[in-house]
Amino acid sequence: MSSLLAILKQQILKNGPMALEDYMKAALLHPEFGYYQRGETFGVKGDFVTAPEISQMFGELIGLWSIDCWVKLGSPEKFHLVELGPGNGTLMSDALRSAALVPEFLSAAEITLVEASEQLTLRQQQTLSSYSITWCDVWPTFRDTLPIIVIGNEFLDALPVRQYEQVDGHWAERKIALAKDKLIFKCEDIAASALPENLPSVSECDEGSIFETNPSAEKICSNIAANIAKNGGSALFIDYGPSESGLGDSFQSVQHHKYTDPLDNPGTSDLTAHVDFARLGHLATVQNCETYPISSQGRFLERLGIEARALVLSRNAADNQKAKIAGDLQRLISSKEMGTLFKAMTFYANMTEGPAGFGE
Numbered sequence: 001m002s003s004l005l006a007i008l009k010q011q012i013l014k015n016g017p018m019a020l021e022d023y024m025k026a027a028l029l030h031p032e033f034g035y036y037q038r039g040e041t042f043g044v045k046g047d048f049v050t051a052p053e054i055s056q057m058f059g060e061l062i063g064l065w066s067i068d069c070w071v072k073l074g075s076p077e078k079f080h081l082v083e084l085g086p087g088n089g090t091l092m093s094d095a096l097r098s099a100a101l102v103p104e105f106l107s108a109a110e111i112t113l114v115e116a117s118e119q120l121t122l123r124q125q126q127t128l129s130s131y132s133i134t135w136c137d138v139w140p141t142f143r144d145t146l147p148i149i150v151i152g153n154e155f156l157d158a159l160p161v162r163q164y165e166q167v168d169g170h171w172a173e174r175k176i177a178l179a180k181d182k183l184i185f186k187c188e189d190i191a192a193s194a195l196p197e198n199l200p201s202v203s204e205c206d207e208g209s210i211f212e213t214n215p216s217a218e219k220i221c222s223n224i225a226a227n228i229a230k231n232g233g234s235a236l237f238i239d240y241g242p243s244e245s246g247l248g249d250s251f252q253s254v255q256h257h258k259y260t261d262p263l264d265n266p267g268t269s270d271l272t273a274h275v276d277f278a279r280l281g282h283l284a285t286v287q288n289c290e291t292y293p294i295s296s297q298g299r300f301l302e303r304l305g306i307e308a309r310a311l312v313l314s315r316n317a318a319d320n321q322k323a324k325i326a327g328d329l330q331r332l333i334s335s336k337e338m339g340t341l342f343k344a345m346t347f348y349a350n351m352t353e354g355p356a357g358f359g360e
């Protein structure tokens with residue numbers, strides 16, 4: 001039994017069923033036993049591989065995407081470049097290498113990384129030791145008026161969700177309880193005033209339907225959008241989830257590249273839930289940002305020119321490397337791999353045109 005499991009069982013015994021949000025947050029970010037406090041989490045040796053760990057092309061293109069946004073913001077002398085949940089620091093390292101093509105962009109960038117895990121902060125500090133960077137563990141309060149460019153890859157899916165289930169013709173909250181010393185899901189009635197505002201009416205859904213909300217993702221996207229609407233800037237989030245809001249239980253656990261029971265040994269596997277991009281895009285427009293329709297990751301990368309970049313890399317590569325570059329390209333853009341399941345979402349303000357990679 002993991003030490004965290006023992007702690008969570010004690011809490012449930014003392015306080016009763018626990019919100020899924022609190023369970024997921026503890027499993028990922030408990031200061032001592034949280035999953036992201038462990039060393040090796042991403043990569044072939046870890047539990048899962050993210051796009052920047054597959055290929056340098058991913059971060060390089062996001063670097064060029066950021067330069068394009070900076071130009072459309074009027075090439076400001078100073079601006080904030082912020083990455084949320086930077087993992088090993090690979091995306092930012094590749095992005096800054098490609099951004100070196102435009103030295104004025106690099107010298108204008110005040111870089112901030114938002115990372116909740118101490119272990120990963122240390123790793124990012126090693127990877128990015130040649131740059132001047134500020135680290136924060138939450139979205140920072142920017143008191144200046146500088147434009148802001150924000151990037152987050154597989155960040156939103158790591159934020160904790162709440163679930164609601166339709167039981168006997170009404171919505172109840174799906175929580176984590178104890179039965180025979182095992183963690184189980186259990187529905188609990190809650191006050192109508194505590195239900196989320198965007199919950200569909202019971203008449204629109206079948207008995208047993210599950211609805212997920214992500215209060216942390218909603219809060220951070222609303223804050224970022226409010227900052228961007230005020231100072232100008234753009235945000236790019238890439239993650240997995242549907243392009244339209246809907247019902248369903250997407251809470252899942254992955255360990256050593258395989259799905260596992262998310263209630264088994266919390267703190268030892270990666271827990272995620274699908275991102276409701278449509279809802280987050282809507283919240284950004286409420287804050288007066290503009291948006292584009294959500295794009296698949298594959299089309300977004302194609303619009304940014306990933307195939308041309310793969311050709312250039314291949315031209316200079318040894319034969320065994322050429323096959324790897326072609327394989328990596330397919331992993332990122334093919335609809336059989338990450339290309340369709342993963343989506344890109346943007347919102348922006350005060351730009352001469354919308355960010356690259358979206359639209360037609």
Ligand SMILES: C[S@@+](CC[C@H](N)C(=O)[O-])C[C@H]1O[C@@H](n2cnc3c(N)ncnc32)[C@H](O)[C@@H]1O
Pocket residue numbers: 028029036042050051052053084085086087088091114115116117120137138152153154155158159
């Ligand atoms: C799935 S990893 C993605 C890492 C990286 N972006 C990549 O694509 O390889 C999620 C990242 O978000 C961080 N994270 C999770 N929850 C967070 C939170 N509430 N605040 C800040 N960072 C968080 C994790 O520690 C980790 O760095």
